[in-house]
Amino acid sequence: MRIAFDPQIFSIQKYGGISRYFVRIAEEMHQKGEQVSILAGYHINSYLNDCSPKLVKGKYLEKYPSRSIRAIRKLNSITGNLRSSLTRPDLIHETYFSSKPVVKSKAPVFVTVYDMIQEIYPDQFHAGELVTNQKKDALKRADHIFSISHHTKTDLCRLFDIPSEKISVVHLAADNPLELGSFTNSIEKPFLLYVGLRFDYKNFSKFLKAFSNSDSLKKEFNIIAFGGSGFSQKERSLIQSLGLQSNQVIHCGGSDLDLGRLYAKAYAFVYPSIYEGFGIPSLEAMSYGCPVLSSNSSxxxxxxxxxxxxxNPMDGDEMTFQMEKVAFDLEIREQLIAKGYQRAGEFSWEKTARETMDVYRKFV
Incomplete structure (x- = not known):
């Protein structure tokens, strides 16, 4: 089967969950003998640098020249259309949302929906970040839609009035844990780990409040927040008002290897989010043997x-209770580690690619 992925996400993300998803399933499909082309054009995506040259049709740029993004995306569309006309793919999988096709073809078109966060929490985004109209147009054009969770499918049907039969659920996966090698742990105090951005729906402030409600947690543990920008003045003021020391709630960033080492050293990973389209960090933590405390939402x-x-992510007392349970009951912590390894093993990019191919075959 000749499969083409369009260039959209690779000109948007240098790193990120969406581009990683497409790279991983493209690699898996290629390994199974499918003819896969990532029509990336001029792109900024680092994951593509590690792909086989047979997969990637394009050129990596460290960054786009100033004020050139529209021109480059137009050029990517032109070259993508040329490659499509020459190779005649059996299908096009669009990697993000556009009102008109970036790569034109008479072949079936597939689109993946990752979440409905912008539609549910539009006030938490700048107007220029919202792609709801483009998403609606893309889904209307698509021959079939992938959703990365059953919950996202339910929201998609409810909010956009899309027939259920037009949507297939295929879960994502986490990358295999990295070889961490020997490293020095410079963090002396046990810590709870938070990973990702800190929009309001991510519920980081509720996590801080729940943590601060326990004298035992405050005495014995720190918090490390990995990813996103440094703490805002509002966040620093909240930390101070909760009676937490500035060196007790630590922000850091880094590579996948840095994150892997934090998962491996964390006493637990806490995921307080009110809404997620899937939630890969939970599986990442499990794969490194890190116990997981998770919101029961979405x-x-x-x-x-x-x-x-x-x-319940809205119940601070319940969050506190569960954090104390994993922090001070070694038997429960060990049970969570064992169950986590097993659960993480139930998801793989091979499975994601295989189930995606099963849907493709119904249209090709």
Whole structure:
């Protein structure tokens, strides 16, 4: 089967979950003998640099020249259309949302929906970041839609009035854990780990408040928040008002290897989010042997199963109770580690690619 992925996401993300997803399934499909082309054009995506040259049709740029993004995306569309006309793919999988096709073809078109966060929480985004109209147009054009969770599918049907039969659910996966090698742990105090951005729906402030409500947690543990920008003045003021020391709630960033080492050293990973389209960090933590405490909201129960302690993300007391349970009950912590390894093993990019191919074959 000749499969083409269009260039959209690779000109948007240098790193990120969406581009990683497409790279991983493209690699898996290629390994199974499918003829896969990532029509990346001039792109900024680092994941593509590690792909086989047979997969990637394009050129990596460290960054786009000033004021050139529109021209480059137009050029990518032109070259993508040329390659499509020459190779005649059996299908096009669009990697993000556009009102008109970036790569034109008479072949079936597939689009993946990752979440409905912008539609549910539009006030948490700048107007220029919202792609709801483009998403609606892309989904209307698509012959079929992938959703990365059953919860996202339910929201998609409810908010956009799309027939259920037009949508197939295919879960994502986490990358295999990295070889961490020997490293020095410079963090002396046990810590709870938070990963990702800190929009309001991510519920980081509720996590801080729940943590601060326990004298035992405050005495014995720190918090490390990995990813996103440094703490805002509002966040620093909240930390101070909760009676937490500035060196007790630590922000850091880094590479996948840095994150892997934090997962491996963390006493637990806490995922307090109110809404997620899937929730890969839960599986990442499990794969490194890190116990998971997770919100029971949106898609997260689909991902964690019975391998995490869960809580209502709006109930701070319940969150505190579950954090104390994993922090001070060694038997429960060991059970979560064992269940986590098993649960993480139930998801793989090979499985994601295989189930995606099964849907493709219904149209090709």
């Amino acid at each position: 898609s997260l129960p689909e991902v964690v199963g019975d391998a995490a302690l869960t809580f």
